[in-house]
Amino acid sequence: MTSMYTINYALRAHKRDPFIEFIKGMLMTPFVLHAKPIPHDPLEKEDGLVEECVMDSNVARYCDILSSIEELINEHIRKQIKGVPDQSRLRRLVPSVSTFHTKLPLRESFLLANAKHSIAARRFVPPSFNDIRRILNTAQIIAIAPKLKLITFDGDMTLYDDGKDFEQDSELVNLLVRLLKCDLIVCVVTAAGYSGDSERYEQRLSGLLKGFQTAKLPKEICNRFYLLGGECNYLFQCQEDYHLKYIPEEEYQPEYIRTWSEEQIKAILDVAQENLQRCVDDMKLPCTVMRKSKAVGLVPEQNVKIFREQLDECVLSSQHRIVSFLKLSGKKNSLPFCAFNGGCDVWVDIGNKLIGVQILQEFLGATPAETLHVGDQFLSTGNDYATRHQCCTLWIVNPEETQNVLIELLEAKKPET
Secondary structure (H helix, E strand, O other): OOOOOOOOHHHOHHHOOHHHHHHHHHHHHHHHHHOOOOOOOOOOOOHHHHHHHHHHHHHHHHHHHHHHHHHHHHHHHHHHHHOOHHHOHHHHHOOOOOOOOOOOOHHHHHHHHHHHHOHHHOOOOOOOHHHHHHHHHHHHHHHHHHHOOEEEEOOEOOOEOOOOOOOOOOHHHHHHHHHHHOOOEEEEEOOOOOOOOHHHHHHHOHHHHHHHHHOOOOHHHHOOEEEEEOOOOEEEEEOOOOOEEEEOHHHHOOHHHHOOOHHHHHHHHHHHHHHHHHHHHHHOOOEEEEEOOOEEEEEEOOOOOOOHHHHHHHHHHHHHHHHHHHHHHHHHHOOOEEEEEOOOOEEEEEOOHHHHHHHHHHHHOOOHHHEEEEEOOOOOOOOOHHHHHOOEEEEOOOHHHHHHHHHHHHHHHHHHO
8 A cells, every 4th residue: 555546435346356356257258158157967877077077177267368368467567577567468457457576377376275175166156356366376386496495474463473473382482493494584574563672572472483593403594584674764683592583774775765754654644633532532432542653553442343345434434535645645645555355454564565575675685586475465454455566476364274274385386495
């Protein structure tokens, strides 16, 4: 989410992904026209043969369509390289489609998914949003595994439950240790903003840091783990004593970020705070508006659950209010920002994860095609959304799914390690 983004809640676009919806629409044709009912007459001797033939033909039709979408992506990539992505067929079909940093072997990924979940055998349930999301994830893993250098993760609901820490003996800890041992750089990119307070971040990652200590990771492996807090504002590196060390801004932040003035930051946060307080008053929310140095948030009272629709209203109204303010004030207060629904709260941050990933790539020497971001917030009210423009992504929905995609990734990397 950047300062140039607007959205219409009435169209529910904030709950849809246009590219996934496009693929769903394409796959409806074989499902509707060719998913023939199977006869169940016990006297029909060829029941098994008929069913097998129908399933095989359905698999072939799905594969044909996904191969065609692969070619649309490849053509879009060629146009990107030439600097004219707007001229691609895919951009005309899906105007909001983002940047592709690798090819996506969708056909191969579908065959793997179908072998596990028998998608082509279904007669009443067509390929779903989640089917396609997982197919895209596997395709991205296959494409990036051989050249992956930097993998970044959202925190809440990606590596651990909302506001929690890694579980004791978490398999995810073991998987992250294995990634570090594969010479990968691993970084948690979180909205949590505690300035340079390493102890606060260590509390959030205590289970992982204990896992590093239990695994007796040497200095060179520990040093490949980073945490970037406040979207893009506070960078830490793991040391050989399994503690996080704060890295001063001048060592990693580009100059244009260090020139953001306190006056500019204050102007945007003032607008956000005023709007969030209005939301609290208008909807009578049992929440507190909390101000930090580079963020302002709406936090519910203890043991209170705010409805998703109310949180989305706070996000979308804040986006609209800040964009309107920036248009009126011009370049004077124009800074990138991120307004997002955190699942149980709402935050408006100065900066965003797109900038965070850019910073890490420049500081650590990784290209977009060598970088993978894993997160659960890829709808337009989420703060992982913007990373698509800067790196490859995996869209997961909970820590269990993160565990599954990391197992896939490590299996895909085996020949290369």
